[in-house]
Amino acid sequence: MKAQSFPSLFRFTDRKFDTEEECLAFIEEIKWHSGFTCRQCGHKKYCRGSRKGDRQCTRCRKIESIKAGTAFQGMRFPLVKAFFMIRMLVTDKKSCPSTLLAKYTGLSQKTAWLFHMKVMHVMKDLLATLEDDVHLVNATIHQLIHQKDGKKNKVMATYVVGVEKKGKGAAKIFARNITRKTISGLKAVTTNYIDTQASLKACAPLKKIISKHQSCHEKIDQSLCSRVSRVMRESIYGRYGRVMYLDEYLAEHCYRHNHHLEKENITEKFCYSFIKHRPAPYKLLIGQF
Ligand SMILES: [Zn+2]
Numbered sequence: 012m013k014a015q016s017f018p019s020l021f022r023f024t025d026r027k028f029d030t031e032e033e034c035l036a037f038i039e040e041i042k043w044h045s046g047f048t049c050r051q052c053g054h055k056k057y058c059r060g061s062r063k064g065d066r067q068c069t070r071c072r073k074i075e076s077i078k079a080g081t082a083f084q085g086m087r088f089p090l091v092k093a094f095f096m097i098r099m100l101v102t103d104k105k106s107c108p109s110t111l112l113a114k115y116t117g118l119s120q121k122t123a124w125l126f127h128m129k130v131m132h133v134m135k136d137l138l139a140t141l142e143d144d145v146h147l148v149n150a151t152i153h154q155l156i157h158q159k160d161g162k163k164n165k166v167m168a169t170y171v172v173g174v175e176k177k178g179k180g181a182a183k184i185f186a187r188n189i190t191r192k193t194i195s196g197l198k199a200v201t202t203n204y205i206d207t208q209a210s211l212k213a214c215a216p217l218k219k220i221i222s223k224h225q226s227c228h229e230k231i232d233q234s235l236c237s238r239v240s241r242v243m244r245e246s247i248y249g250r251y252g253r254v255m256y257l258d259e260y261l262a263e264h265c266y267r268h269n270h271h272l273e274k275e276n277i278t279e280k281f282c283y284s285f286i287k288h289r290p291a292p293y294k295l296l297i298g299q300f
Contacts, residue, residue, distance in 0.1 A: 026279050028098070034090035035064045037279075038077050041286045049073055050080070082133055084290035086126075092116040093126065097285065098278040100130050101270070106250055106263065128296050131259035133281075133288050134266040139183045141175040142206040147213040147221075148172050148236040150186075152244060154254045168257055171200050171217070172240050175209075176232055181239050183269050186261040197221055 028034050047057045049068035057066040064077030078084045086093060095116060099107040109124035116123065154168035168188055175183040185204045189196040197220050205211060212228045213221050214236070221227045247260045254260060270277055 026276075028091060028094035028278075028282075031063070031089055031091050034094050035077060037094075037282065038081065038083070038090070038286050039064060041283055042077065042081060050075060080290065081286045082129060082288040082291050083285065085292055088116075088118055088122065092118060094278070094282060096123065096126055097130060097281055100127060101266075101277050101281045104267070104271070106267070125293050125297070128256070128259065129291050129293070130281075130285075131256070131263045132291050132296050133285055135258060135262040136288060137284055138185045138187070138204055138262060138265060139175075139269050140204055140206055141173050141183055141185060142209050144176040145205055145209045145211050146174045146176055146231045146236050147201075147205075147211065147217055148174075148231065148240060149189075149214065149217055150240045150244070152247070152254055152257065154257050157255075168254070170257065170261060171197070172236065172243065173200070173204060174232075174236055174239050176235060179235070181235060181268070184239055184243075185265050186243060188258045188261065198224055201225060 026033075026037060028037065043066075046055060047066055048055055049057070049071060051073040052068060052071040054068050054070040056069045058069055059065065060067045060074045060076075062076070065074050066077075067074045076084075078086060078090075083090065083093065096107075096112050099112060099115070109120050109127050112118070112123035112127065113120040118126075148171070149169055150172050151167050151169050154166055155163045156166055158164050169190075170186055170188045173185045174181045187200055187204070189200065197217065201211070201221060201224075210228070211221070211225065212218075212231045214231055214233075215229055218227050218229050243261070243264050246264050247254060251260060273280075
């Protein structure tokens with residue numbers, strides 16, 4: 012089972028991120044919680060660098076910034092603004108448009124939009140593992156794909172929607188774009204996002220492929236799966252109008268669904284994942300910049 016556990020030693024409750032110092036202290040606590048190790052030479056001793064939060068190895072003199080090696084790496088605006096945007100994006104029910112994020116933080120709309128992309132990128136790695144009673148269906152949506160000549164091409168994209176049924180509802184969901192309904196594509200989905208002990212049911216076209224490598228039943232709860240898929244599609248169209256970054260939009264929708272009952276410490280927990288996440292340069296996220 013793949014579940015993200017948060018070390019109990021971190022004080023998530025009532026953390027405040029109102030100042031740059033409070034944000035720095037939080038990152039420092041998580042990034043170096045088992046002590047400092049120089050990434051260049053492995054030395055354990057350090058002295059403070061000239062910028063706040065930086066640490067300098069006392070052997071090879073390499074300076075490591077507080078943001079290095081985390082998803083904050085390369086970010087040029089104050090941490091307090093980043094933490095604020097994370098709070099808005101993970102707690103607001105309908106997500107917060109980048110125009111509003113820009114207005115609140117004083118950043119440009121493009122900067123706020125790029126940061127939102129980064130948040131969604133981290134959400135992609137936080138997709139839940141479904142357990143027990145799992146229902147799998149495929150769905151399609153019109154996606155706009157960037158072409159090399161700058162034009163956009165409209166394609167019909169296929170994605171898989173997974174529902175963990177509990178009672179009459181969906182306890183957890185996941186969705187992932189698959190380029191083709193092939194064994195390898197579906198195997199990646201079932202291996203990464205479905206618990207090995209789960210009872211798996213899939214719609215007929217998917218069952219045909221999945222059955223080749225694992226046991227799978229056909230009796231899915233069609234009305235529940237349709238409802239989850241419909242809400243997902245409507246929410247994406249409602250929020251973005253057109254689908255450019257399908258996997259990111261799907262991940263954001265699933266993250267919200269799976270965490271909507273978590274009232275406490277959701278920002279802190281997401282920031283923890285953000286710090287633990289590898290660097291995600293904007294060029295890599297967006298491609299065409
Ligand atoms: Zn060193």
